[in-house]
Amino acid sequence: MTESTFYEIPIEIRALKTASVYVVRTDSKTFLIDSGMRPSTEKELNEQGLDTGEIDGIILTHLHVDHIGGAMSIKKHHGSSIVMGRKDAELCLRIGEDPTGYLGFLESYYRSNGVSKEVLDQLVTDHPMRMEYARYNELEVDQMVDDAARPLNDPQMNLLMTPGHSPGSISPYLGNGEIFVGDLVLRTITPNISFYDESTDMLSIYLESLAKLKMLNFSRVNPGHGAPFSDLNTRIGEIEAHHRHRLDEVLGIIGHQSATAFQVTLQMKWSRGRTFESMNEFERNFAFGEAVSHIRKLTHDGLAEPHEKDGITYFRA
Ligand SMILES: [Zn+2]
Numbered sequence: 001m002t003e004s005t006f007y008e009i010p011i012e013i014r015a016l017k018t019a020s021v022y023v024v025r026t027d028s029k030t031f032l033i034d035s036g037m038r039p040s041t042e043k044e045l046n047e048q049g050l051d052t053g054e055i056d057g058i059i060l061t062h063l064h065v066d067h068i069g070g071a072m073s074i075k076k077h078h079g080s081s082i083v084m085g086r087k088d089a090e091l092c093l094r095i096g097e098d099p100t101g102y103l104g105f106l107e108s109y110y111r112s113n114g115v116s117k118e119v120l121d122q123l124v125t126d127h128p129m130r131m132e133y134a135r136y137n138e139l140e141v142d143q144m145v146d147d148a149a150r151p152l153n154d155p156q157m158n159l160l161m162t163p164g165h166s167p168g169s170i171s172p173y174l175g176n177g178e179i180f181v182g183d184l185v186l187r188t189i190t191p192n193i194s195f196y197d198e199s200t201d202m203l204s205i206y207l208e209s210l211a212k213l214k215m216l217n218f219s220r221v222n223p224g225h226g227a228p229f230s231d232l233n234t235r236i237g238e239i240e241a242h243h244r245h246r247l248d249e250v251l252g253i254i255g256h257q258s259a260t261a262f263q264v265t266l267q268m269k270w271s272r273g274r275t276f277e278s279m280n281e282f283e284r285n286f287a288f289g290e291a292v293s294h295i296r297k298l299t300h301d302g303l304a305e306p307h308e309k310d311g312i313t314y315f316r317a
Helices: 041-047 071-078 086-097 099-112 117-125 128-138 202-215 232-256 261-267 281-300
Strands: 003-010 018-025 030-033 057-060 081-085 143-145 158-161 170-173 178-182 220-223 305-309 312-316
Touching: 003 041, 018 220, 041 071, 057 071, 071 081, 081 086, 086 099, 086 128, 086 143, 099 117, 099 128, 117 281, 158 202, 202 232, 202 281, 232 261, 232 281, 232 312, 261 281, 261 312, 281 312
Parallel strands: 030 057, 057 081, 081 143, 178 220
Antiparallel strands: 003 018, 018 030, 158 170, 170 178, 305 312
């Protein structure tokens, strides 16, 4: 028998407001899936009636701060083991050890993709990753998982590798048809697809993960934000349509004249009529990342090509 319980933890991200965490009890172990944004998650869970002392393992679906922030304090208090996808764990380690190096990569990438000096200073200074460095530095992962691994060797806890929202996103699932998807599929917003290195086509990787998920017919989806839901394939269909639409939009923008990724960001239509100017630093970073991931897929698919002028990369259809 397995049993899962859903908890909602307040977070400081205005578009989301809460993060969802889950407690899964198998015959032999208790797992926490994701951990909210702050060490205060533990207190929050205690207040909602959970004895955090029973947690054997904390599975982190991906490396974003609103999912990993509460893990270390629970581990310190109760000796729970932290389980994470290998690529995300390694990226956390790399950024934690050399935050300046990663910021330097971002800065030069923004600059060579046409971000103006003024916006660049703000984007790098207020980059969401900056807040995560402290957590990355202290994070101690006990089990880095790849394909076919089982968290804490529990035969009832399975894992699906579902990269795309981050390089090493994982989705734990149970034999009863329940899956815990992190931010791979969300009910009310489209998960942000961005970039973590110079060239990986994250959007194609993400769409492949969605396709894989669709084949498996899960009956209950436990997302990283919001309440559990059941009609997974309908929601995946909507997200796929959204990206097809956005790919067309970007292709249209660079079809008229070549443009940098930053110029594309400025011209794209964002949800709820927002403009780049009206976004906060978080949202600006997400918007630029979205533009980049769509341009990379178009380039990967042979529909766009880059060319360089004075050290700046432009794209044309
Ligand atoms: Zn999240």
